[in-house]
Amino acid sequence: MSDYTTDKATILVVDDMEVNRLILQEILADSYEIQQAADGLEAVTKLITCIQKPQLVLLDIMMPEMDGFEVLRFMKTDPVLQKIPVIFITAANEETNEIRGLNAGAVDYIAKPFNPKVVRLRAATHIELMRYREKLEDLVDAKANELVATKEIFLETMANLIEYRSLESGEHVKRTRELTQLLIMELLKKQTYRQQLIDCDYSVLIKAVPLHDIGKIGIPDNILLKPGRLTPEEFAVIKTHTVIGSEIIKSLLVSGEDVYLSHCYDICRFHHERWDGNGYPANLAGTDIPLSARIVAVVDVYDALVSERCYKRAHTHEEALTIIREASGTQFDPNIVNALLQIEDQFKRHSS
Missing domain, CATH: 1.10.3210.10 (Hypothetical protein af1432)
Known part of the structure; x- marks a missing residue:
């Protein structure tokens, strides 16, 4: 079953610039629970330790100690964290980083300076896609479990028939x-x-x-x-x-x-x-x-x-x-x- 259980989604905003974190919080706080991390190391710590995992990560690329690419690589090694969509935060002229980020597994990017409508639309789109994917996975798992149970019952019935024979x-x-x-x-x-x-x-x-x-x-x-x-x-x-x-x-x-x-x-x-x-x-x-x-x-x-x-x-x-x-x-x-x-x-x- 899903690790994401609340109706109001949580977004983790990761940026070493406090002003950027505050702007994104102001844009998104009406619709989402917002968590913040001031650098990549703090972001990884929060992702590992928090019980309620975020349903979206807005991740700056250029940060000291551990940049956005390193955080994303870490997330891709964990079976739970790899399912969380990551949107990279980029400067308007960082086209190379945008392509590199998408190749690394980010689902999208938003550019600085932030356009509030674009931020809200992209956040809503990817959270909805993630929730749809999880519902689909749950349905597939339920059907797979049903098929396994049916197979086991069928085979055990065959075994009993052989004993009667x-x-x-x-x-x-x-x-x-x-x-x-x-x-x-x-x-x-x-x-x-x-x-x-x-x-x-x-x-x-x-x-x-x-x-x-x-x-x-x-x-x-x-x-x-x-x-x-x-x-x-x-x-x-x-x-x-x-x-x-x-x-x-x-x-x-x-x-x-x-x-x-x-x-x-x-x-x-x-x-x-x-x-x-x-x-x-x-x-x-x-x-x-x-x-x-x-x-x-x-x-x-x-x-x-x-x-x-x-x-x-x-x-x-x-x-x-x-x-x-x-x-x-x-x-x-x-x-x-x-x-x-x-x-x-x-x-x-x-x-x-």
């Missing part, structure tokens, strides 16, 4: 997400993966978990629902669900970066890789396996073990922990297994 209740999708969240909250307490989880936006990672088995949509029923042991040929078909799922996710990436779909892709493709490199589909090992997939690998196996399936009975919580503990350092990342063991009671409550 697998003769499951759909609870596996819900539990794997909840258990992943518990495990990530524990991992955040430890140094090993804390920063990596923060950098990869772990909240989005958690949302991506339900898609881990979406590739099973491409597995024939006679294999997916077989009650007995799979043949080597049938198991080879089952293993393709990792590639099928990740290719489905890849097809949804229209352009640019999408953190949510990137996590979906990594989890779909790599959650059956093993810490020792004997997993599938790429035989990745250790930390070459994306962290998201290493976490989901532990959660997915735990929930599969404690759940009854058409081909097996449900293991007890204690039996599942024994199996996972024995696979630490071979099938699973030992740091993640250790984190699970720290919160095993929480896992037991969520799986019962």
Whole structure:
């Protein structure tokens, strides 16, 4: 949302000549809140520290210590300040500076001596343009958020449909997400993966978990629902669900970066890789396996073990922990297994 919340716009007037500041204040004070800065350094300080950012800066070019171009360059490096329109104040014969200022990112210029009508019109025009742009950005952001939410709901619905097709209740999708969240909250307490989880936006990672088995949509029923042991040929078909799922996710990436779909892709493709490199589909090992997939690998196996399936009975919580503990350092990342063991009671409550 916008950083500009008051109806009466604020204008920052920056000029080392007090008389110029006073003239501009006199011209504009009836319609706007006026702030003043006597030089570039003071202007930068005000821009950084003020809570209510100005909606327009009238900026003199020739000032001691820090001139107008330097102030503008600084503003362009800040994601909030760069949105504030800057009108340069120039002398009547400073055409070179006018061109240079416009090239640097100023939206306009006003010449000295000031024409009150021109000053008011240009201030009003650029404040209105800025407000229109911000409303448009807010509308675009709202629509983008709506589309993201719709996409997430659609994909999670697909994941639930696949669970129903697998003769499951759909609870596996819900539990794997909840258990992943518990495990990530524990991992955040430890140094090993804390920063990596923060950098990869772990909240989005958690949302991506339900898609881990979406590739099973491409597995024939006679294999997916077989009650007995799979043949080597049938198991080879089952293993393709990792590639099928990740290719489905890849097809949804229209352009640019999408953190949510990137996590979906990594989890779909790599959650059956093993810490020792004997997993599938790429035989990745250790930390070459994306962290998201290493976490989901532990959660997915735990929930599969404690759940009854058409081909097996449900293991007890204690039996599942024994199996996972024995696979630490071979099938699973030992740091993640250790984190699970720290919160095993929480896992037991969520799986019962």
